[in-house]
Amino acid sequence: MTSLSGALAAATITPPHIEYGQLSPLLVVFGAAVAGVLVEAFVPRERRRAFHLVIALGGLVAAFALIISVAATPSLFAHGSPGHVVAMGAVGVDGPTLFIQGTIVVLAFVSVLLIAESSHGVSPFAAQAAAVPGSAEEREGLLRGISHTEVYPLTLFAVGGMMLFPAANDLLTMFVALEVLSLPLYLLCGLARRRRLISQEAAMKYFLLGAFSSAFFLFGVAMLYGYSGSVSLSAIAAAAATNVSSATLLYAGIALVGIGLLFKIGAVPFQSWKPDVYQGAPTAVTALMASCTVVSAFGGLLRVFYVAFGQLTWDWRPAMWGVAILTMLAGAIIAITQTDVKRMLAYSSIAHGGFVLTAVVAATAAGLSASLFYLAVYGLTTIGAFAVVTLVRDPAGEANHLSKWAGLGKRSPWLAGVFAFFLLAFAGIPLTSGFAGKFAVFQAAAAGGALPLVIIGVLASAVAAFFYVRVIVLMFFSDPAPDGPTVVTPGLFTGAAVAVGAAATLVFGIAPEPLLALASHAAAHLFVR
Amino acid sequence: MLTLYVPILMLAALAALFAGFSLVMGALAGPKRWNRAKLQAYESGIEPTPQPSGGGRFPVKYYLTAMLFILFDIEIIFLYPWAVTFRSLGVFGLVEMVLFIVTVLVAYAYVWRRGGLEWD
Amino acid sequence: MIPGDYVALAVILFVIGAVGVLIRRNAMVIFMCIELMLNAVNLAFVAFARLHGTIDGQVIAFFVMVVAAAEVVVGLAILMAIFRSRRSASVDDANLLKY
Numbered sequence: 062m063t064s065l066s067g068a069l070a071a072a073t074i075t076p077p078h079i080e081y082g083q084l085s086p087l088l089v090v091f092g093a094a095v096a097g098v099l100v101e102a103f104v105p106r107e108r109r110r111a112f113h114l115v116i117a118l119g120g121l122v123a124a125f126a127l128i129i130s131v132a133a134t135p136s137l138f139a140h141g142s143p144g145h146v147v148a149m150g151a152v153g154v155d156g157p158t159l160f161i162q163g164t165i166v167v168l169a170f171v172s173v174l175l176i177a178e179s180s181h182g183v184s185p186f187a188a189q190a191a192a193v194p195g196s197a198e199e200r201e202g203l204l205r206g207i208s209h210t211e212v213y214p215l216t217l218f219a220v221g222g223m224m225l226f227p228a229a230n231d232l233l234t235m236f237v238a239l240e241v242l243s244l245p246l247y248l249l250c251g252l253a254r255r256r257r258l259i260s261q262e263a264a265m266k267y268f269l270l271g272a273f274s275s276a277f278f279l280f281g282v283a284m285l286y287g288y289s290g291s292v293s294l295s296a297i298a299a300a301a302a303t304n305v306s307s308a309t310l311l312y313a314g315i316a317l318v319g320i321g322l323l324f325k326i327g328a329v330p331f332q333s334w335k336p337d338v339y340q341g342a343p344t345a346v347t348a349l350m351a352s353c354t355v356v357s358a359f360g361g362l363l364r365v366f367y368v369a370f371g372q373l374t375w376d377w378r379p380a381m382w383g384v385a386i387l388t389m390l391a392g393a394i395i396a397i398t399q400t401d402v403k404r405m406l407a408y409s410s411i412a413h414g415g416f417v418l419t420a421v422v423a424a425t426a427a428g429l430s431a432s433l434f435y436l437a438v439y440g441l442t443t444i445g446a447f448a449v450v451t452l453v454r455d456p457a458g459e460a461n462h463l464s465k466w467a468g469l470g471k472r473s474p475w476l477a478g479v480f481a482f483f484l485l486a487f488a489g490i491p492l493t494s495g496f497a498g499k500f501a502v503f504q505a506a507a508a509g510g511a512l513p514l515v516i517i518g519v520l521a522s523a524v525a526a527f528f529y530v531r532v533i534v535l536m537f538f539s540d541p542a543p544d545g546p547t548v549v550t551p552g553l554f555t556g557a558a559v560a561v562g563a564a565a566t567l568v569f570g571i572a573p574e575p576l577l578a579l580a581s582h583a584a585a586h587l588f589v590r
Numbered sequence: 591m592l593t594l595y596v597p598i599l600m601l602a603a604l605a606a607l608f609a610g611f612s613l614v615m616g617a618l619a620g621p622k623r624w625n626r627a628k629l630q631a632y633e634s635g636i637e638p639t640p641q642p643s644g645g646g647r648f649p650v651k652y653y654l655t656a657m658l659f660i661l662f663d664i665e666i667i668f669l670y671p672w673a674v675t676f677r678s679l680g681v682f683g684l685v686e687m688v689l690f691i692v693t694v695l696v697a698y699a700y701v702w703r704r705g706g707l708e709w710d
Numbered sequence: 711m712i713p714g715d716y717v718a719l720a721v722i723l724f725v726i727g728a729v730g731v732l733i734r735r736n737a738m739v740i741f742m743c744i745e746l747m748l749n750a751v752n753l754a755f756v757a758f759a760r761l762h763g764t765i766d767g768q769v770i771a772f773f774v775m776v777v778a779a780a781e782v783v784v785g786l787a788i789l790m791a792i793f794r795s796r797r798s799a800s801v802d803d804a805n806l807l808k809y
Contacts, residue, residue: 074675076682098696102703194795233770240777244784251788259806261792268788269740269801272781273731276747279774280724283751286767287717287758341806653790657783664779667772 080147083131083154086124086162087228090221093120097214106207113213114177120217121170124224125163132159143586146230150293153230153364156583160433161227161360165353168440169220171561172349174554175448176212184208185343185451186252187260194257209252215245216349223353227360230589232282232292232318232369235361239278239325242357243271246350250342255458263341270324270334278321284314285369294369295590302372315370315377322365325358326414329387336399339407344459347403348447348558351410352440359417359436363429366421368588374424381422385514388415389521397528401461402450405528406443409487412525413439419518420502423509430584431498431505434577438494438569445562446483448555449476453546460546463532468541473548477536479563484533486566488526494569501577651709658701665694716757723750735800737789741782748778 081088093116100112131137131154137145144155178185186209188202222242229235251264286292288310289300301311320331327335339347370377392412399405417435420428453460453469453476460466470477486493499522503515551559569576668690676683701707723746730743752771759767796803 074678076679095693095696098700102696102700190791233773237773237777240781244780247784247788251791258795261788261795262806264788265737265792265801268785269731269737269744272741272744272785273728273747276724276727276744276751279748279751280754282770283720283754283758286755286770287761290758290762290764291766292770650790650794653786657786660779661783664776667776671769671772 077149079149080145080154083134083137083145083147084152086127086131086166087152087221087224089120089124089127090166090217090224093117093123094214094217094221096120097217101211101214106210109210110177110179113210117173117177117213117217118170121166121173121220125166125170128159128163128166132156132163138586142589144589146589150295151231151234152225152228153589154228155589156586157363157429157433157588158228158360160580160583161356161436162224164356164433164437164440165220165223168352168356168444169216169223169349171441171444171558172345172353173213173216175345175348175444175451175558176216178345178451178552178554179208185254185345186212187254187257190248190252194261199257203254208254212249212252212346215249219243219245219249219349220353223357226357227364229361229364230294230368232285232294232297232365235365236275236279236282239275239321239361242354243275243325246346246354247271249346249349250338252346253341253343256341259341260343263338266341267334267338274321274324274331277317277324281314281317281319281321284310284317288314294365297369298371298590301370311373312376315373316380318365319377319380322358322362323384326355326362326418327411328384328414328418329391329411330384332388332391332411335411336404336407339410340401340403340461344403344447344451347406348444351406351443351447355410355414356436356440359414359421359432363421363432364588367424367429368590371424378422378424381418382511382514385415385418385422386517388412388418389518390415390524393521393524393528396525397531399528400463402463402466402532403447403461405463405532406446406450409525409529410443412521413487415521416499416502416518419506419511419514420509422511422514423505425505425509426581426584426587427505428502428509429587430577430581431501433584434573434580435498435502437576437580438498438565438573441562441565441569442483442486442494443562445559445566446480446487448551448558448562449480449483451555452476452549452551452559454549455544455546463535465542465544465546466532467535467539468545469548470537472541472545476548479559481533481536482563483566484529486570488529489522490526492567492570494566494573497570497573497577501573654706658706662694662698665690713757713761716760717754720750720754720757723747723753735802737792737801740801741785741789745778745782748774 096116097113100109100116104112137154138156144153144158146153176185188205188207188209189199190209192199192202219242222238222240222245225238226235226242229238247264247268250267251261253260282292285297288307289297289304291297291300324331324334339351342350366377366381389412392408392410392415396405396408396412399408413435417432417439420431420435422428423431450461451459453466455465470481482493486495489495489499499518503518506512506518507515669687672679672683672687676687727743727745727747727750730746731740734740734743752774755767755771755774757767759765
């Protein structure tokens with residue numbers, strides 16, 4: 062009892078100092094989300110969508126502008142400093158974090174365009190999530206053409222969590238950010254307008270497995286707290302450098318926190334949720350998860366492993382090698398057998414996570430900048446690909462079965478051509494951004510002494526190229542099925558999403574240097590401690 | 591070591607004694623006039639909820655109410671540490687706490703306007 | 711009164727919860743096992759706070775409780791929706807998504 066009351070008495074509580082300016086991108090996004098909830102409460106149903114669009118898109122644009130202005134603050138990076146730790150050590154504002162946040166905001170903007178698409182009668186979201194599928198209640202909602210506009214505030218909350226997650230400088234903030242980003246995504250997964258049962262099932266699987274993994278993450282945090290007496294990343298790093306007494310706690314903590322983070326990335330063997338959730342969720346939400354969530358999760362993983370476990374590279378590197386190899390190979394090989402285009406893209410996303418992990422293993426500034434570049438260009442290509450998926454439809458909704466995509470190139474050459482371009486970028490063909498990204502991560506991995514990983518990565522890319530090319534062949538060289546899907550003309554928003562994805566894939570494929578330079582500038586001083 | 595628990599045990603014994611005394615004295619000394627209302631289950635003074643026959647399922651609105659209760663109830667947890675230290679936190683603490691409560695109120699406004707608080 | 715014992719108890723509770731998640735078939739029971747894991751984490755935090763003589767661990771336990779409550783609400787909503795449409799909460803029945 063004495064030690065505790067002593068600690069309480071000795072602690073003189075002073076008001077914390079909060080750097081609102083440097084936190085402003087986060088505050089704007091969360092503020093926009095809260096404003097969205099108010100819109101839901103007080104604005105009549107028919108006018109809500111317009112309000113939400115202004116708030117969500119405006120909030121993201123403002124957040125991007127604020128990120129630029131923080132990044133351009135000379136005092137923040139004076140004297141070669143990597144950045145600042147703000148909010149009493151809870152949040153780090155540094156080069157990599159600002160790059161990741163900027164990437165997330167751009168990707169989220171394009172995803173919100175996709176989420177907002179409703180030019181073909183109805184939005185992709187359920188009229189009433191609470192109505193039982195197939196009931197009279199649900200039919201009534203569908204006939205009235207209503208849909209859940211809560212998706213906008215939910216998306217903004219998730220995006221805010223995603224921006225906080227890689228910035229969190231202590232593991233408690235990181236856990237709260239993890240939940241803030243996950244909980245809205247669980248709900249968004251279950252809101253599909255069509256195929257409600259599959260959508261609900263995806264939500265349940267994502268929720269149960271996600272909660273399971275965050276329990277592991279949290280237990281790991283408890284172990285690290287027990288080891289070092291603090292949850293701050295730099296304090297854990299300092300303890301790891303000096304304290305060798307209770308290494309069991311340290312290694313258990315690293316393993317459990319690693320499991321929680323690798324789950325969010327969808328690395329093998331923690332990938333089982335990804336295909337199910339990507340297939341069942343509304344495609345616009347899948348695009349959000351496949352781009353923004355992956356970027357954010359990698360940002361968190363990079364920060365934890367580079368800052369807190371930065372001196373223990375030799376301890377975690379072998380395990381990370383294994384995970385990277387398994388992820389690349391399993392993702393690429395299982396993708397071959399897929400017959401659903403969204404599931405195929407999910408396994409492709411798993412394989413791409415493995416490619417980024419090869420750069421993470423390097424644990425150098427080059428590895429960090431290569432990861433940042435890869436995540437940015439891969440995210441834009443992914444959103445474009447999922448935007449195309451939303452356009453290929455049959456009477457039951459989206460036609461996701463690959464057999465229905467046969468001969469699509471003969472019926473709508475433009476759409477099939479754009480999709481083929483995205484697939485070639487995934488495969489890493491030169492003159493696409495995918496090639497530049499793969500080249501960067503493999504170069505960093507090789508320079509970091511992980512040549513075997515690079516060789517396996519190239520082999521996995523070859524396997525992956527096989528199934529991407531197979532889909533292209535299917536689209537252009539087989540006869541269209543008689544009951545084939547219709548390709549709807551893209552609305553303004555979906556068209557914009559496809560165009561942004563395609564333009565980014567092309568531009569960063571032909572001229573990757575400016576973005577590469579920005580990424581290596583951002584990563585030059587690693588993370589702030 | 592065990593002496594630490596002596597006061598707690600004494601309190602427990604006192605509480606048990608008081609409860610037993612109240613029950614026994616009530617039964618011995620109180621007037622006994624039976625009516626239907628007294629024989630019904632006691633639910634905080636409101637009309638007892640009809641039980642589903644044969645141990646069936648409760649209507650879904652109970653879940654909604656329970657979930658809303660959990661959400662708003664748990665936020666109190668942050669008020670206690672603030673209440674202990676609000677003098678030393680000063681204006682900063684007050685402003686931040688008001689912001690926190692306003693955020694919770696926004697959620698409350700949403701629930702209220704969208705009919706989450708209506709029973710039927 | 712040795713904090714180490716409480717940590718051991720926390721580990722045991724956590725493992726019981728994790729095993730429960732893996733072997734039980736009812737989504738609601740799985741969910742309860744996850745809550746058991748979170749409570750085990752809380753116990754570990756409080757025990758470590760005692761061990762280190764800092765109050766950080768107790769504060770973290772507060773945050774964990776709030777986050778767990780939010781998770782309960784989101785999770786129950788999803789599970790209720792799926793139960794109402796399928797009349798079953800078994801995770802084995804949720805088999806539309808595979809391969």
